[in-house]
Amino acid sequence: MHYKKYILRAFALVLVLLADNSFAQKVSFIDAMQQQNHWVDSVFHKLSRRQRIGQLFFVRAHTNRGQAYSDSVGKVIKHEHVGGLVFFQGGPGRQAILTNEYQKLSRIPLLIAMDGEWGLGMRLDSTISYPYQMALGAVQDNNLIYKMGQMVAYDFKRIGAHINFAPDFDVNNNPNNPVINYRSFGDNKYNVARKGIAYFKGMQDAGLITIAKHFPGHGDTNVDSHFDLPLLPFTRERLDSLEMYPFHEAINAGISGVMIAHMNIPALDTTKNLPSTLSRPIITGILKDSLRFKGLVASDAMEMKGVTKYFPDGEADLHAFMAGLDLLELSENSKKAARLIRIAVRHKEIAPEEFEAKVKRILAAKYWAGLSNYTPANTDNVVQDLNRPEATQLVQQLSDAAITLIKGDSRLLKQDTTKKTAIISIGVTGQTVFQQELSKSYPNSMLFLVGKDTPVPALNKMLENLKQYEQVFVGIHDTRLRPQSKLDYSSDVKLLIADLAAKSNSVISVFANAYTIAGLPGIEKSGSILVAYQKDDAMQRAAVKAITGKIKPTGKLPVSVNTYFTTGAGASL
Structure with a gap:
């Protein structure tokens, strides 16, 4: 009986994917935006001005904040006639149920959106997280990334969602970027474009609306736009040739949407303290006119300090609307913002045909979905x-496919399975998957743990103990929720890593942001170094497979770490 249920579920998955592919191939999203559509026209003409404006707003929703919060979102749906919701933390089952309830409250079905750069696991519990985009930047087979896009699309649609605010098309050429970083495919604009296109095509071919972010490029900033307004001091030539390149390629490849970043960019708009989200020269002049983008133009969250610092209390939404945005995400005050837009429309501060086109783009997206x-x-x-x-x-x-050998020879990784072997995990408090799996191939091994702040006497005692071991395997682990550019290890633990790297026959695996290698002087002395990009169990198993010869490490480093290890480093295919 259980086997029969499994077969039926698998068959249903195949049918859904086939149906989605068939639908997407009939008409592309961009073509759908430009074709006259009876359903879109009919709905538009039945809406009042207030209801039309409401369609442009997408408000926040959660399933982990209790009934009172859920009810408050329901009231906004009914009274403000919003076009969609953006779900954040919660659980998938709860979200599917709540989405169905919210849809009953809306006169026109809601578009349901989420940030799912690495799948539903970016926001929801009990769901799968795919590798971060930096790890995907190392993968040489873009067909795998396309396949991931299709899987992510299935997951979204399975719980009643229609829009993924992904992929991230930023070129992360600033190692200290506090907000993009590991969310980018890397610092090579060509690789970023190719990987992003493979990912979004997988999603769109399976019927999901995708939004490339954060135009015109958030990869070279040391300010997080959630908390302040970043300044990009670069020339127009630099922005055209580097930051905007992946977006240009995505538009040519048929991306359905583009999200605008909150950044002040004097080379593109000289207005002081004006976020790009509110700039007509950037949104309409460059994105729509110069790059000829015909899809949905979405804001980054309008509640972020990068935009509300200078334009508070819904005023930002009016400026964004006038600048050319279609989808206003997470307004700080959606009720007041809608009233300000209503006044502007009534006074014809925006051309009636431009306002109509905005609303119809949202409705056309609903039809396509x-x-x-x-x-x-x-x-x-x-x-x-x-x-x-x-x-x-x-x-x-x-x-x-992501595991990257940036130093050493893959043929020598395994070493001698009969020798006395030390398997060390650093930055953890308990045994790791890396240790457990690797020890299966090294029966004469001992496992050692080093915490982030292990005191010097304990470190010295371990080093003394290691003298009796003939070979050393080291795992460097960042156990934080998000892999930052610098490890939060004590200086003494970092010195230990240099000592371990200097040992003969040492193999080091880095289960952390690749940029962290730059903060570990002496690691380059290790006989072999594998980059595994993040802490996840699957990455730890992959590193063990590479060490034991079950797979050949084929990944290429997607970012430049330092003079020793630059973009493209990795064992040859």
Whole structure:
């Protein structure tokens, strides 16, 4: 009986993917935006001005904040006639149920959006997280990334969602970038473009609306726009040739949407303290006119300090609307902002045909997403379907493909399985998957743990103990939720890593942001160095596979770390 249920679920998944592919191939999203559509026209003409303006607003939703919060979102849906929701933290089953309830409250079906750069796991518990984009930047087979896009699209649609605010098309050429960093495919604009296109095509071909972010490029800033307004001091020539290059390629490849960043860019708009989200020269002049983008133009969250610092209390939304945005995400005060826009429309401060086109783009997106024939999300077996074996297998495939050997010879990684071997994990408090899996191939091994702040006497004692071991495998782990550019290890633990690297036959695996290698002087002395990019179990298993010869490490470093290890480093295919 259980086997029969599994077969039926697998068959249903195949049918959904085939149906989505068939739909997407009939008409592209961009073509759908430009074609006259009876459903779009009919809905538009039935809406009042207030309701038309409401369609441009997408408000925040959660499933982990209790009933009172959920009810408050429901009131906004009913009274402000919003076009969609952006879901954040919660659980997939709860979200599918709540989405169905919210859809009942809306006169026109809602577009449901999420940030899912690495899948639903970016926001939801009990779901799969695919590798971060920096790890994907190392993968040489873009077909795997396309396949990931299709899997992510299935997951979104399974819980009733239609828009993924992804991929990230920023070129991360600032190692200290506090907000993009590991979310980027790397610092090579060509690689960023190719990987991003593979990812979004996978999603769009499976019927999901995708939004490239953060135009015109958030990769070279040391300010997080969640907390302040970044300044980009670069020339127009530099921005055209570097930051905007991946977006230009994405537009040519048919991306359905583009998200605008909150940044002040004097070379593109000289208005003091004006975020790019509110700039007509940037949004309409460059993105729409120069780059000829015909899809949805979305804001980054309008509640972020990068925009509200100088334009508070809904005023920013009016400026963004006038600048050319279609989708206003997470307004600080959506009720007041809608009133300000209503006044501007009534006074014809914006051309009537431009206002009409904005609303119709949102409605056309709803039509393309299938909302003209809305059906509720299936709330049965949600967690089981999202955690299907095919998805778990793909995570491991991607992890295997990302592993990057930046020093050493893959033929020498395994070393002698009979020798006395030390397997050390640093930055942890308990045994790791790396140690457990690797010890299976080295029966004559001992496992050692080093915390982030292990005191010097304990470190010295371990070093003395290691003298009796003939070979050393080291795992460097960043256990934080997000892999930052610098490890939060004590200076003494960092010195220990240099000592371990200097040992003969040492192999070091870095389960952390690749940039962290620059903060570990002496690591370059190690006989072999594997970059595994993040802490996840699949990456640890992939590193063990590379060491034991089960896979050949084929990844290429997607960013320049220092003079020793630059973009493109990695064992030859």
